[in-house]
Amino acid sequence: MKTDLEIAQEAVMEPVDRIAAGLGMEEEDLELYGRYKAKLSEEYLASLKERPDGKLILVTAINPTPAGEGKTTTSVGLGQAFGKLGKKAVVALREPSLGPCFGIKGGAAGGGYAQVVPMEELNLHFTGDFHAITSANNLLAALLDNHIQQGNELQIDARQIIWKRCMDMNDRVLRNIVVGLGSKTDGFVREDHFVITVASEIMAILCLAEDMNDLKERLSRIIVAYNYSGKPVTAKDLQAVGAMAALLKDAMKPNLIQTLEHTPVLVHGGPFANIAHGCNSIRATRAALKMADYCITEAGFGADLGAEKFFDIKCRTANLRPDAAVLVATIRALKYNGGRAKNDLGQEDLAALEKGIRNLEKHIENLQKYGVPVVVALNSFVTDTEAEIAYVRKFCQERQCEFALSQVWAKGGEGGIELAEKVLKTLENKKSGFHLLYEDDLSLEDKIQTVAKEIYGAGSVSFSPAAKKQLQKLTDLGFGKLPVCMAKNQYSLSDDPKRLGRPRDFEITVREVYVSAGAGFVVALTGDVVTMPGLSKKPSAFGIDVNEDGVITGLF
Numbered sequence: 001m002k003t004d005l006e007i008a009q010e011a012v013m014e015p016v017d018r019i020a021a022g023l024g025m026e027e028e029d030l031e032l033y034g035r036y037k038a039k040l041s042e043e044y045l046a047s048l049k050e051r052p053d054g055k056l057i058l059v060t061a062i063n064p065t066p067a068g069e070g071k072t073t074t075s076v077g078l079g080q081a082f083g084k085l086g087k088k089a090v091v092a093l094r095e096p097s098l099g100p101c102f103g104i105k106g107g108a109a110g111g112g113y114a115q116v117v118p119m120e121e122l123n124l125h126f127t128g129d130f131h132a133i134t135s136a137n138n139l140l141a142a143l144l145d146n147h148i149q150q151g152n153e154l155q156i157d158a159r160q161i162i163w164k165r166c167m168d169m170n171d172r173v174l175r176n177i178v179v180g181l182g183s184k185t186d187g188f189v190r191e192d193h194f195v196i197t198v199a200s201e202i203m204a205i206l207c208l209a210e211d212m213n214d215l216k217e218r219l220s221r222i223i224v225a226y227n228y229s230g231k232p233v234t235a236k237d238l239q240a241v242g243a244m245a246a247l248l249k250d251a252m253k254p255n256l257i258q259t260l261e262h263t264p265v266l267v268h269g270g271p272f273a274n275i276a277h278g279c280n281s282i283r284a285t286r287a288a289l290k291m292a293d294y295c296i297t298e299a300g301f302g303a304d305l306g307a308e309k310f311f312d313i314k315c316r317t318a319n320l321r322p323d324a325a326v327l328v329a330t331i332r333a334l335k336y337n338g339g340r341a342k343n344d345l346g347q348e349d350l351a352a353l354e355k356g357i358r359n360l361e362k363h364i365e366n367l368q369k370y371g372v373p374v375v376v377a378l379n380s381f382v383t384d385t386e387a388e389i390a391y392v393r394k395f396c397q398e399r400q401c402e403f404a405l406s407q408v409w410a411k412g413g414e415g416g417i418e419l420a421e422k423v424l425k426t427l428e429n430k431k432s433g434f435h436l437l438y439e440d441d442l443s444l445e446d447k448i449q450t451v452a453k454e455i456y457g458a459g460s461v462s463f464s465p466a467a468k469k470q471l472q473k474l475t476d477l478g479f480g481k482l483p484v485c486m487a488k489n490q491y492s493l494s495d496d497p498k499r500l501g502r503p504r505d506f507e508i509t510v511r512e513v514y515v516s517a518g519a520g521f522v523v524a525l526t527g528d529v530v531t532m533p534g535l536s537k538k539p540s541a542f543g544i545d546v547n548e549d550g551v552i553t554g555l556f
Contacts, residue, residue, distance in 0.1 A: 001128035005555050010046055011260050019258045021293060023090070023291050024370030029360035031129050031253065036118050039253040048290035054088075055294050055323040055427055056285070058310055059377075060367070062322040062359050063302035063500075064490055067332035070111065070379040071410060074328045075298045075415075077408020078377075078423065080261040081416030084292055087424070091116075091263060091295040094270035094280045095130065095255075096123050097198045099170040099533055101555075102541040103285070112409030116265050120552045130168045130197050132251035134547050135206050136244040137166045137200045143240045144224050145179070148188045153525045154237055157229045158190045162514060164531075174535030183456030186487075195531040198272045202482075204519035206248060207269035207281040213287040215252060215358070216245050219519040235518075247393060254284035260352065261413050262345050264291070273300025275487045275531050277309040277521065280311075282318040284540035301490040303327060303363040312369050312437050313483050313521055323432045324423060325372045328406075329360050330379045331388045337500045346383035353388055358502035359397055364399050366455050373426045375402040377419050379409070401425050440481045444471050444513070447484045448524050452508045456493045459505030467524070470513040474522060477515075488528045495527030 002010075016038045020030055029044035033483060059078065063069040075091055082089035089418065093116065095109035101123050109119045118124060125131070141163055148156055167174070174194035180187035195204060208213040220236035228231055253270040268284035271277050278300035279285075279520065287297035299306030299314075314320065331353065332345040340349055340358025360376070367374045376396040378389065389405065396403040403420040407415030438450045445463070452458040463471070488508075490529055491497040495508045512525040535541070543554035 003556075004115060005119065005553070006012055007108070007113060007260070008115050008117050009551070011117050011243060013117055014258060014262050015106070016256060016258070019262060019264050020256060023264055030256070033423070034382045036257060037121065037127060038256045039127060039250065042253065045253075045283065048287055053289040054292050055511045056289060056320060056371070057294060057296045057326060057423060058294060058307060058322045059298040059326045060303040060307040060363070061301075061328040062309075062333060063337070064196060064305065065333040065336045065552070067330060067336045067345055069330055069333050069423070071298055071328045072108055073111040073114045073409055074112040074377050074379060074406055075296055076116055076259050076265070077406065077416040078326065078419055079263040079265070079296050079422035080114060080259050080408070082296070083261060083539060084261050084413040084417055085420055086174065086422075086436045087292040087420075088292045089239070089263065089292060089296055090292040091265040092280050092284045092288040092295055093265060093267045094298070095126055095267050095405070097130065097196065097270060097272070097491065098168045099196050099198070102535070102544070103170045103533065103539050104536050110482060112410050113260060113412035114408035115260050116259065116267065117260060120555055122206050122257065122267065123555060124358075126267075127255050127474070129251040132247050133200060133202050133206060135170055136195045136247040137197070137202045139166045139244060139247065140222070140224065144236050145187055147238055149229065151245040154233050155229070156225045156233055157186060157228050160226040160276045161190065161224065162226075164193040164195050166195050166197045166200045167300060170196065170533040170535045172532065174219050175532045182339045190421050196272070196533060198270050199531040201277045201519050202244070202248075203269065203271045203274050203518060206251060206279070206313070207279060208270055208495075208519055209252070210282065212245065212252065213549045215248065215449045216241055218520070220518070221473070222518040223515060240406065243490065247454045252283070253285055254281060269419050272489045273306040273309065274529060277313045277388055277485055277519075278306040279310050284321065286318065299519030303366055304455050304493055305488060305490055306368060306436070308451060309485060312337075312451075315434070315486060316436055316483055316518060321345070321432065321434045324370050324375060324417070324426050325424060326375050326377050327360070327363055327367060328377045329381055329392070330381060331384045331392065332381055334360060338508065339500075348388060350387060350391060356501055357392065359493070360397070360498070361395075362457060362492045362502045364396070364401055371435050372428035373406060373432060375419070375426050377404055377424050380405055380407045380532050417546050425503060440483075444475060444480055444482075444484060444522055448486070451484060451486055456488075456508060457502065457506075458494070458508040462509045464511045466510070467513045474513065474515050479517065479522060482515070483521050485516070485523045487531075488522055489527055489529055527549065
């Protein structure tokens with residue numbers, strides 16, 4: 001059996017300007033990065049504003065397991081299937097982070113015959129967007145420390161510096177460090193921290209900004225520290241905004257590439273979904289809605305994280321109204337949620353399936369709470385039995401969901417036609433009544449309680465003394481009307497990654513709260529979630545190489 005990388009390397013790609021021409025674009029609408037990658041020009045993006053919107057389809061999933069779900073694969077395959085049916089669709093995805101690529105997760109370009117290409121370039125440096133974000137983040141950190149070194153006119157309290165440096169790699173030893181060691185000219189000695197680039201507030205800002213003016217306004221609001229009087233010190237106070245915006249100028253433009261079947265794909269931005277808002281950029285999604293009749297986008301990890309943040313943060317910010325949601329599951333993952341061992345998932349087990357399908361049930365209920373019609377996509381494996389498939393189909397139909405068997409990994413767009421037809425049927429016959437989970441005027445604590453109880457199924461929420469103090473401070477500073485961004489492990493509906501299936505009435509613990517004032521949300525850290533991941537004992541990096549002909553091997 002061919003690997004995903006081998007399939008991608010054998011693909012015959014169309015030049016990206018030909019992909020663009022299929023969307024009615026001209027040569028001057030693109031800024032080329034080689035033959036197969038391009039950015040959309042600012043002039044072209046501006047020209048789209050008067051066009052009507054297409055339909056917005058969100059692809060999400062059950063909680064991820066080692067058995068795999070295939071959310072990106074399904075998103076790509078669905079876009080290819082729309083093409084097979086003669087429908088004009090654009091897929092809008094997040095850019096992969098180098099950290100997971102070299103860590104456990106591997107690449108993020110889809111899989112099998114439902115992939116985005118050029119796969120290696122997408123997973124490795126792409127068009128440099130993440131490097132620009134890293135540079136802008138660390139420029140702000142450098143200006144902050146330099147301000148203190150040069151006399152500290154703003155009276156910054158070094159014990160209350162909250163801005164962290166970042167890098168796009170899993171490196172646990174950088175979570176907590178000491179900087180400024182050496183002589184007096186080497187800076188002020190203090191504790192510092194690193195986050196992974198995809199957890200940087202600048203990543204979230206780039207993905208939520210409307211245009212350059214909005215980007216600069218958001219950058220100016222970033223709180224980097226508090227002064228001795230307890231008042232916020234911002235990036236604007238440090239005179240950092242213009243230089244940061246200059247670094248981000250090109251990164252603001254969505255990237256155009258293609259699927260294996262030449263379906264156009266906009267790939268732009270990539271905040272982590274368990275520690276940030278987990279969605280690609282508003283600019284890319286809006287562009288896709290104008291460029292085609294259907295925009296297929298995804299949100300990271302399970303629906304309890306990615307979809308909730310897509311709805312309550314991204315849609316709130318951009319006034320988007322999704323028309324349907326595709327919820328991806330596999331029988332293997334459902335049986336794993338039901339207690340079946342990872343090595344035994346290929347055996348028929350209706351008892352484990354019946355127990356584990358409660359995870360799917362909760363995600364269906366959650367999506368329906370937003371008033372969005374749901375289509376369940378069962379990502380097919382050769383080990384699935386007819387009895388297991390029939391059980392899942394009946395379960396979904398009893399909950400007013402369309403159901404489709406997806407075979408896009410093995411068959412590409414052809415294997416997604418059943419799913420595409422069910423999505424089209426849903427769009428035609430079920431009107432979306434999309435609404436948000438909570439209103440702006442609800443208190444921050446009540447917003448956190450609402451997400452925890454309504455979406456996760458928690459019975460109660462426990463706030464640490466520090467979190468309670470932080471909530472009060474943020475409210476007093478005027479941030480009480482912002483939405484909340486819950487940072488939670490992705491493997492369970494609870495804050496305990498080992499509680500699989502559908503745990504009920506558990507207590508979820510909020511240990512820390514802080515504001516991302518530029519992005520426009522308040523982050524609540526739960527459980528043991530960290531903002532700088534570490535590498536495993538045998539990371540994916542061990543298997544990656546490049547041969548004498550320049551061909552990369554082992555990349556997913």
